[in-house]
Amino acid sequence: MSDSDSLQNIAHLRREYTRGGLRRKDLPDNPLALFEQWLQQACTAQLPDPTAMTVATVDSSGQPYQRIVLLKHYDEQGMVFYTNLGSRKALQLADNPRISLHFPWHFLERQVMVLGEVEKLSPLEVLKYFSSRPRDSQIGAWVSKQSSRISARGVLEGKFLELKQKFQQGEVPLPSFWGGYRVKFHSVEFWQGGEHRLHDRFLYQRADNGWTIDRLAP
Numbered sequence: 001m002s003d004s005d006s007l008q009n010i011a012h013l014r015r016e017y018t019r020g021g022l023r024r025k026d027l028p029d030n031p032l033a034l035f036e037q038w039l040q041q042a043c044t045a046q047l048p049d050p051t052a053m054t055v056a057t058v059d060s061s062g063q064p065y066q067r068i069v070l071l072k073h074y075d076e077q078g079m080v081f082y083t084n085l086g087s088r089k090a091l092q093l094a095d096n097p098r099i100s101l102h103f104p105w106h107f108l109e110r111q112v113m114v115l116g117e118v119e120k121l122s123p124l125e126v127l128k129y130f131s132s133r134p135r136d137s138q139i140g141a142w143v144s145k146q147s148s149r150i151s152a153r154g155v156l157e158g159k160f161l162e163l164k165q166k167f168q169q170g171e172v173p174l175p176s177f178w179g180g181y182r183v184k185f186h187s188v189e190f191w192q193g194g195e196h197r198l199h200d201r202f203l204y205q206r207a208d209n210g211w212t213i214d215r216l217a218p
Contacts, residue, residue, distance in 0.1 A: 016195060016196075017109045017193025017194055017195060017197075017199065018109075018193075018195060019108060019109045019192075019193065020192070021192060021194055021200050022190065022192040022200035022202060023200075024202070024213070024215060027202060027213060029210060029211060029213075030204075030210075030211060031185075031188035031190070031204035031211060032074070032075075032076060034190060035074070035112060035188065035190075036074075038105065038108075038110060038112065038190070039051070039103075041108065042105045042108060042110075045107060045108060047105060047107055047108070049070070050105070051070050051071040051072075052068050052069075052070055052071075052103075052104075053068070053069060053070070053071050053081075053101045053102060053103050054066050054067070054068060054069075054101065054102040054103075054104070055067055055068075055069045055081065055089060055099065055100075055101060056099065056100040056101075056102070057088075057089050057092040057093055057096070057098075057099060058092060058096055058098070059092050059095075060092075060095055060096075065088060065089065065092065067089065069081045069083065071101075071103075072129065072180075073129075077182060077184070078116065078119075078182040078183045078184045078185060079101065079114065079116075079182070079183040079185060080121065080180055080181070080182050080183070081180060081181060081183075082126070082129060082130075082178070082179065082180040082181075083146070083178075083179070083180070083181070084141070084144065084145075084146035084177060084178055085177050085178060085179045086145060086146060086177050087146035088146075090179075093118050093181065097117040097118045097119070098115075098116075098117055099115075099116060099117065099118050099181075099183055100113065100114065100115055101113070101114035101116075101183060101185075102114070109192060109193030110190070110191065110192055110193070111191045112188065112189065112190055112191070113188070113189040113191070114183065114185045114187070114188050114189075115185065115186060115187035115188075116183045116184050116185035116186055116187070117183070117184055117186075118181040118182065118183055118184070119181065119182050119184060120179060120180070120181060120182075121179060121180035121181065121182055125180065126174065126178070126179050126180050127174050129180065130174045130178065131171075131174075135172060136164075138172035139160060139163050139164055139167060139172055140160065141175055141178050142163050142167075142172070142175050143156055143159045143160045143163060144156065185206075186205065186206040187203065187204065187205050187206070188203075188204045189201060189202070189203045189204070189216070190202050190204075194218065197218060198218055199218035200215075200218070201215065201216040201217070201218060202214070202215055202216070203215075203216055
């Protein structure tokens with residue numbers, strides 16, 4: 001068998017899910033309460049990048065795109081992330097504000113899927129967060145014209161050094177092309193791995209007087 005054949009032979013890769021189940025009687029009425037509990041447990045378990053989430057958007061032709069972004073805040077109003085406003089995802093969200101988020105907490109045999117629509121954060125909210133970032137990260141926001149083609153990594157490194165010198169004195173200003181989004185979620189699904197592939201799935205959907213909760217088949 002060639003190396004290529006062995007690499008393609010992945011059908012046997014599987015494991016059992018044994019960390020526990022999820023029961024309807026244990027669910028809070030609001031999905032944010034369960035999300036907060038699961039996120040805290042992911043942090044306590046010292047999972048790498050527990051706030052990392054897949055952000056899915058679609059372009060004007062319906063082609064979906066995904067990328068990993070860090071969740072920076074969440075509350076009853078929504079889930080917040082920041083990005084370059086000239087990036088592919090920002091341009092797609094300008095045309096179609098519908099969005100999907102996915103939190104993969106593999107070690108805990110859990111995942112959370114979120115559906116909603118985005119709204120732009122206010123300049124004051126963006127400035128407050130930008131001011132809290134490490135200085136080099138602030139400069140990095142100025143460097144990249146996100147999603148544009150570049151000839152080599154050296155272009156980025158050279159621009160970073162140039163801007164680091166430029167902003168040597170005083171605070172790094174907020175770029176006009178940098179901002180954030182709040183995902184106003186209307187659907188949140190919680191998935192907990194189960195033995196024999198009998199996974200537990202519960203779907204919260206926003207209703208007029210709160211949230212409905214339904215168990216889904218695995």
